[in-house]
Amino acid sequence: PPGRRWPLDAVEYRRYGRQLIMPEVGLQGQLRLKNAAVLIIGMGGLGCPAAAYLAGAGVGTIGLVDGDVVEESNLHRQILHSTARVGMTKVESAMVALNSLNPNVKLVSHTTRLSPETALSTMQPYDLVLDCTDNPASRYLISDTCVLLGKTLVSASALRTDGQLMVLNNPPMPPGSTSGGPCYRCVFPKPPPPESVVSCGDGGILGPVVGIMGVLQALEAIKVLTRNSNPSIPETPPDPPSLLIFSAYSSPMFRSIRLRTRKAKCAACSAQASVTPEALNSGSLDYVQFCGVINPVDAL
């Protein structure tokens, strides 16, 4: 069949030409993106720009998870949504925007909050996960599930004028393997005291700050998905684990910090892990309880 001669359509060569001609992507990299399924959890200030750039780049399947609806106070930073779509679910609103940017991307909607009971089945079909959520309970749940399913996790967060970015479980080796990348629990074994946790609603957030972090998540996702796809570039191992710290009013604005490797006694990714698929499915891991209840009074 004629379709066999060219692995991409003429339309795709035209649309993705500017990234296809780069050695870091190339035809093989573009095919990797096309065949990839990425799950974006949270369609807020991080998820909106991350989704826009992943859809633009031609990631074949993008899953969107969010249980909220669009509010007017979201719009200064959640740039996929619009004034006319206030009140619509964030997932539906984002799908309208993403579909108009690139109708070739298959979008999968998950219009409920992730829970321990649904996490494994929701995340299982995807190759890579972006944590764009806004609370510690979700962050532990998503990281644990990524470890159990063997998926790399691109995690970012932002508050006020600061942002943080980590690529976790990279490479995504099984629990107990010391050659896998650290997970969220390796870096933060214990959750922060609830009174130290501040949301963007309470603390405020500058739009471009969370925007930069979200676009960086899309970049890291593309880097992970296309890594070593070009046969003429020598293969390289994943970057060593690091934390990128962004601070809009500091000089310099960006700092890279070397992180530890997997923790020998990590509850999720070590040989002694207590986080198991059974525990997760049974609901015996209560993440909200584990992270405590948030009390905005006196919060930092």
Next chain:
Amino acid sequence: PPGRRWPLDAVEYRRYGRQLIMPEVGLQGQLRLKNAAVLIIGMGGLGCPAAAYLAGAGVGTIGLVDGDVVEESNLHRQILHSTARVGMTKVESAMVALNSLNPNVKLVSHTTRLSPETALSTMQPYDLVLDCTDNPASRYLISDTCVLLGKTLVSASALRTDGQLMVLNNPPMPPGSTSGGPCYRCVFPKPPPPESVVSCGDGGILGPVVGIMGVLQALEAIKVLTRNSNPSIPETPPDPPSLLIFSAYSSPMFRSIRLRTRKAKCAACSAQASVTPEALNSGSLDYVQFCGVINPVDAL
């Protein structure tokens, strides 16, 4: 009149609440944004995200300059445009998207390329300029005009996997003043040889790379516009001149470089400047000639 009691509408408190509650912005900062006019030159990979976040933040007036129409090959990175708007001018297409994100922003369209004859009159009404263009001739023209008009310039560029960002003419003192920030000519007195200049069309560009640089431009613009607006925070001078270098495949990805101050013999911003309003208006400054003609063969 009741409008006097509250300097912002209830709708504005709701929409901008998340940035209003931050000490770096606050009510006075939000009013500064509302009363500001920002000109974005170039509605491509840099201009799209920059415009989205400035409109989201409530900049009162945003001018958009571009002479091109939307092409399918733009869409992997120029996220304000859409597949249905291929063929429309980039300025009109961006206005559709920005208006749907925030209808409270006044948008001014300039659907022609900037030229030496039009630069002064086009840029004069604005408080701040973002250089989101893609060629050296435009970059010299925009910087020269900003110096002549006393406007701060947020300049960014991107190619392949790399990006660069500078805030120039900050503070925007008159030519000859040594307390003003350096201009583009201070940093690059001579244009690069034309055979060394590569466009994103020829060299390729990764969408999130140029996206990050564009969002950073919006951030720097907001920082410049709201600086020292909060009476309860001690006043600070502008940041010393620096160049932010981004490299998606380097480790660390971001580096900040200290730049020189104004150059004593700068052709644009020194006491001996040869770049004058008269020279610009008369067309005797031929920027295309100055920068040479681009020959894509053997280009770096």
Next chain:
Amino acid sequence: MKNDDTIPITVEFSGGLEMLFSNDRKHSLSMPAKDEDGTLSNIAYLVRYLCDSVMKDPRKDLFVLDGTVRPGILVLINEADWELEGEDKYEIKNGDNILFVSTLHGG
């Protein structure tokens, strides 16, 4: 070395912790070279010293818990996770940069 010798170091706070330290992200300090027992100062002592002598905010529990840095704060010694350097037993050296980062959760 006399007991009242001091070591010049830079201590930085990020992720909101700066609010507990006079809203100042970067502190140039001279801290005692030895702790209360005359042992060379380590990170554990630095944390106590910061709490007792630098922090003016009364909400100490947002910085320390059970005698050490509270969960959710990363300690970075010269741009590396303190877990790579011996955690709170790391002996502080002249000119060290110690960064305390509170994790963010917003999105």
Next chain:
Amino acid sequence: MKNDDTIPITVEFSGGLEMLFSNDRKHSLSMPAKDEDGTLSNIAYLVRYLCDSVMKDPRKDLFVLDGTVRPGILVLINEADWELEGEDKYEIKNGDNILFVSTLHGG
């Protein structure tokens, strides 16, 4: 110091210049401590040395022009613009980091 002594330095290329240098962004080099005339090596000599001994790409004019770095390339010495350090007369020191950045114009 003998004439054949060398200085270890790091030379980095960014903004596309790495393509002229075997696509390698970071080179750890030992360069001669003195130039052809026996003078202590400065940036001007480093640029000649890179052209003659490191660069394999024949397009030398994309790196040097009229005996110095071509217009459109910033030279950064230990994270600062070389204009702050004496430009090409800056004497190279042990462990220096010299970064050559080609300006980008795309958008």
